[in-house]
Amino acid sequence: MVKTSLHGLCCLCLVDLQDFCGVCVSMMLLYLILLGTAHTASSIYPRIRLSHKELWQLNRTWVFQGHGASLQPQTMLLDEGHERLYVGAKNTLFSLSLDRVNTHHREIQWASTEPQIEECLLKGREKSECANYIKVLQQYNQTHLLVCGTGAFNPTCVLIRVGQTGQGRLFALEEDSIMSGRGRCPYDPNSPCTSTLSRGELYIGLYTDYWENDGAFCRLNNQTYTRTERDDRQQLNEPKFVGSAVIPDNDDRDDDKVYLFFTEREMDAEGMNKAVYTRVGRVCANDQGGQRMLVNRWSSFLKTRLICSVAGPNGIDTHFDELEDVFVLKNKDGKNPEIFGLFSTTSAVFKGYAVCVYHMDDIRAAFNGPFAYRERPEHHWTPYEDRVPYPRPGSCASKVNGGGFASSKEFPDEVLRFVRSHPVMYRPVLPQHRRPVLLQTEPGRRKLTQIAVDRVQAQDGHYHVLYIGTDDSVVLKVITIYNKETDSMEEVLLEELQVFKVPAPIREIIISPKRQQLYVGSEVGVAQVRLHQCDLYGSECADCCLARDPYCAWDGITCSRYYPAGAYTKRRFRRQDVRHGNAVQLCNGLQIDDEQRPRSEERLVYGVESNSTLLECVPRSLQAKVLWLLQKDGEKHEVRGDERVIMTPHGLLFLRVRSSDAGVYVCQTVEHGYVHTLLHISLQVLRGERVESAIHRANDADREKAAAPCHISMDPPPGPSISPRALVPSSVPGPHSKLWYKEFLHLIGYGDAQRVEEYCERVWCADKKRKKTKRRYVPSGGEKRGKGRGEENSHRVPRQTLDT
Numbered sequence: 001m002v003k004t005s006l007h008g009l010c011c012l013c014l015v016d017l018q019d020f021c022g023v024c025v026s027m028m029l030l031y032l033i034l035l036g037t038a039h040t041a042s043s044i045y046p047r048i049r050l051s052h053k054e055l056w057q058l059n060r061t062w063v064f065q066g067h068g069a070s071l072q073p074q075t076m077l078l079d080e081g082h083e084r085l086y087v088g089a090k091n092t093l094f095s096l097s098l099d100r101v102n103t104h105h106r107e108i109q110w111a112s113t114e115p116q117i118e119e120c121l122l123k124g125r126e127k128s129e130c131a132n133y134i135k136v137l138q139q140y141n142q143t144h145l146l147v148c149g150t151g152a153f154n155p156t157c158v159l160i161r162v163g164q165t166g167q168g169r170l171f172a173l174e175e176d177s178i179m180s181g182r183g184r185c186p187y188d189p190n191s192p193c194t195s196t197l198s199r200g201e202l203y204i205g206l207y208t209d210y211w212e213n214d215g216a217f218c219r220l221n222n223q224t225y226t227r228t229e230r231d232d233r234q235q236l237n238e239p240k241f242v243g244s245a246v247i248p249d250n251d252d253r254d255d256d257k258v259y260l261f262f263t264e265r266e267m268d269a270e271g272m273n274k275a276v277y278t279r280v281g282r283v284c285a286n287d288q289g290g291q292r293m294l295v296n297r298w299s300s301f302l303k304t305r306l307i308c309s310v311a312g313p314n315g316i317d318t319h320f321d322e323l324e325d326v327f328v329l330k331n332k333d334g335k336n337p338e339i340f341g342l343f344s345t346t347s348a349v350f351k352g353y354a355v356c357v358y359h360m361d362d363i364r365a366a367f368n369g370p371f372a373y374r375e376r377p378e379h380h381w382t383p384y385e386d387r388v389p390y391p392r393p394g395s396c397a398s399k400v401n402g403g404g405f406a407s408s409k410e411f412p413d414e415v416l417r418f419v420r421s422h423p424v425m426y427r428p429v430l431p432q433h434r435r436p437v438l439l440q441t442e443p444g445r446r447k448l449t450q451i452a453v454d455r456v457q458a459q460d461g462h463y464h465v466l467y468i469g470t471d472d473s474v475v476l477k478v479i480t481i482y483n484k485e486t487d488s489m490e491e492v493l494l495e496e497l498q499v500f501k502v503p504a505p506i507r508e509i510i511i512s513p514k515r516q517q518l519y520v521g522s523e524v525g526v527a528q529v530r531l532h533q534c535d536l537y538g539s540e541c542a543d544c545c546l547a548r549d550p551y552c553a554w555d556g557i558t559c560s561r562y563y564p565a566g567a568y569t570k571r572r573f574r575r576q577d578v579r580h581g582n583a584v585q586l587c588n589g590l591q592i593d594d595e596q597r598p599r600s601e602e603r604l605v606y607g608v609e610s611n612s613t614l615l616e617c618v619p620r621s622l623q624a625k626v627l628w629l630l631q632k633d634g635e636k637h638e639v640r641g642d643e644r645v646i647m648t649p650h651g652l653l654f655l656r657v658r659s660s661d662a663g664v665y666v667c668q669t670v671e672h673g674y675v676h677t678l679l680h681i682s683l684q685v686l687r688g689e690r691v692e693s694a695i696h697r698a699n700d701a702d703r704e705k706a707a708a709p710c711h712i713s714m715d716p717p718p719g720p721s722i723s724p725r726a727l728v729p730s731s732v733p734g735p736h737s738k739l740w741y742k743e744f745l746h747l748i749g750y751g752d753a754q755r756v757e758e759y760c761e762r763v764w765c766a767d768k769k770r771k772k773t774k775r776r777y778v779p780s781g782g783e784k785r786g787k788g789r790g791e792e793n794s795h796r797v798p799r800q801t802l803d804t
């Protein structure tokens with residue numbers, strides 16, 4: 001195992017050779033650039049980016065904000081049986097509707113008591129820390145939730161009655177069930193903890209004490225309390241608990257294992273703690289501890305390292321060692337879920353992120369492999385090669401597989417002694433394909449905080465759709481495709497969804513494949529977001545195919561939800577190509593040849609000589625490359641751009657337009673080799689002097705005429721949007737002058753006065769209107785809505801691009 005890692009190298013620099021650190025950092029950046037290119041051809045642009053407002057207008061999201069004050073959800077629990085989402089927040093437990101989180105919610109106030117708060121303040125804590133933060137929320141049985149809160153540094157648990165009676169929905173705190181939460185809930189609101197409940201037993205990784213010294217992995221049932229050894233740094237060393245799950249090995253329930261995902265510090269020589277490693281630990285669910293030794297302690301606790309790294313040039317691996325979140329994607333029989341880990345680098349200088357996927361086979365193989373051994377802490381780990389006692393340490397007591405032992409209390413002392421002194425496995429767990437499925441290495445980009453995954457059946461196979469939460473209220477929807485021939489990963493960023501209005505780190509993502517919804521928590525609220533919106537990609541076969549969204553296929557009429565054959569037999573054909581997005585092949589013959597297309601949108605744009613003009617063209621897909629062609633004198637040639645004519649993300653910008661620029665400009669997009677004509681813009685260039693004189697006359701008219709107010713309508717302007725700044729020179733009279741453009745009609749011999757009038761009105765009123773609509777837009781009520789983008793024709797350019 002190569003022990004060198006980039007961050008290790010840089011830590012060395014930081015600690016030991018501070019002077020050289022600058023050099024080291026730039027080395028690292030260079031290295032990461034190399035690394036980025038070595039990985040894959042992936043686009044950092046989503047195919048579709050939706051702002052919070054757009055999600056709203058599309059009815060794709062609902063947000064629950066509690067009472068307006070910041071909600072601060074700590075933990076969430078999905079209860080599909082009762083169709084509720086429970087949210088443990090600060091001083092309050094909520095029960096939300098899965099249909100619409102912002103309607104018909106119920107709540108239970110559960111604040112710390114006055115004496116508790118006073119005592120907490122006396123201990124020198126801040127007021128905000130002395131609230132009751134609900135950190136543990138589990139389905140105890142069919143009728144009850146187990147809920148634990150920090151209770152002003154005095155953890156407390158309680159049972160909550162849930163369900164339905166004839167009268168209505170039940171949601172009530174069982175007063176007589178209040179009990180101490182010590183050992184089941186951390187004291188500190190900021191303390192990391194993870195819990196899972198199985199067969200009435202609570203498994204929890206937490207710090208059990210006020211001072212946060214005792215990190216432990218525990219199991220509580222109504223009789224016993226079993227845990228890791230206290231103060232045993234070999235078992236757990238400054239752990240940060242991230243996730244846990246009960247996963248059966250086989251049909252023998254006595255063989256069920258509980259897995260714990262966490263990070264901890266690797267002990268090195270002299271006990272100086274240094275590197276952070278991600279670990280998977282496990283115990284037997286039926287572990288009863290030992291009889292004479294290891295009483296009420298796990299007799300089966302083992303752990304090993306989870307590796308997530310990329311090989312760089314020169315054989316130096318970059319390791320992502322800090323586990324941020326973990327998602328266990330269950331399979332049918334529950335025995336072989338796929339484990340998705342979201343990792344970051346541990347470097348303080350640079351944050352890179354990676355997602356790695358682990359198979360249970362590989363995890364089990366590591367636990368069945370050699371134990372790790374080292375003579376002294378300053379030595380390297382080696383595989384333990386002496387005799388291993390029987391039954392194999394770490395195996396579960398079972399009549400079938402566990403050597404006939406009825407309970408761990410019957411295990412020989414030798415076994416318990418061995419497991420106590422050899423909790424680490426020698427082999428780490430490597431990810432699927434031995435590499436991350438997703439990488440984000442560009443410095444300065446957003447932080448990734450949470451992950452949830454859906455398994456989706458598409459026409460050409462299964463795909464994992466990853467939903468990744470960021471620190472700025474965004475959920476990224478990504479698929480990753482492994483290419484066997486080139487042994488590389490391709491990341492396809494399908495959508496970038498801004499689920500909250502203000503930027504806040506996403507703390508929780510829960511997915512409901514059954515409802516096709518995502519439930520997302522951040523300190524400002526809980527949002528519900530539909531997983532897909534196929535019609536948004538556009539109505540044509542090519543639009544749909546290029547999107548490569550496994551949820552969507554072209555059904556001959558529109559882009560709609562894809563259902564695997566059998567479930568949906570009515571449709572005659574469905575076109576979908578997630579792997580390649582080959583629209584040319586797939587949609588061949590289904591569409592009119594581009595050249596003969598009767599009407600790609602046409603526009604007329606006027607420019608004033610020597611002034612700037614923008615020919616706006618923004619493709620719906622941010623992954624498309626835009627090409628401009630100029631049609632002139634029967635010929636077509638590509639516009640390349642220079643210092644005067646600039647290709648911007650909004651369109652083609654002429655800094656000083658010339659009369660020779662006049663002509664028909666064609667805006668085309670190229671995506672996966674598929675060429676699409678978006679629009680034709682006919683540019684006409686007006687002579688400066690003539691405009692001037694028209695304006696003078698308009699000014700005269702202006703003085704005579706009273707101001708005519710802008711006509712404001714809530715409807716979006718029809719047709720294209722053209723930047724008002726580009727066309728109207730600064731010296732043009734204010735919006736009250738309605739006459740001067742009439743002069744244009746004569747100047748340019750344009751007959752359609754109605755159209756020009758509309759156009760000019762729009763130009764003048766655009767700014768005002770924009771401000772008005774902003775003010776009228778009510779994010780939480782949603783009673784006033786403009787038309788959504790999804791209703792628009794697929795060729796139309798999004799309107800809001802310039803001011804968002």
Ligand SMILES: *[C@@H]1O[C@H](CO)[C@@H](O)[C@H](O)[C@H]1NC(C)=O
Nearest residue numbers: 057058059787788789790791
């Ligand atoms: C959103 O829902 C409202 C009311 O339920 C409806 O009037 C509106 O048309 C919907 N908008 C879209 C884009 O579906």
Ligand SMILES: *[C@@H]1O[C@H](CO)[C@@H](O)[C@H](O)[C@H]1NC(C)=O
Nearest residue numbers: 140141142143144145159177
């Ligand atoms: C759930 O547990 C509570 C508390 O122990 C108990 O009162 C209740 O009857 C249980 N419900 C079911 C359905 O077992």
Ligand SMILES: *[C@@H]1O[C@H](CO)[C@@H](O)[C@H](O)[C@H]1NC(C)=O
Nearest residue numbers: 140141199200201221222223
């Ligand atoms: C609690 O203990 C009793 C007595 O042993 C047992 O019958 C019951 O099932 C236990 N409850 C749970 C939820 O494990």
Ligand SMILES: CC(=O)N[C@H]1CO[C@H](CO)[C@@H](O)[C@@H]1O
Nearest residue numbers: 608610611688691692729731
């Ligand atoms: C009609 C008009 O406003 N023309 C302006 C174009 O830009 C030049 C300077 O770049 C101005 O002097 C003109 O007034």
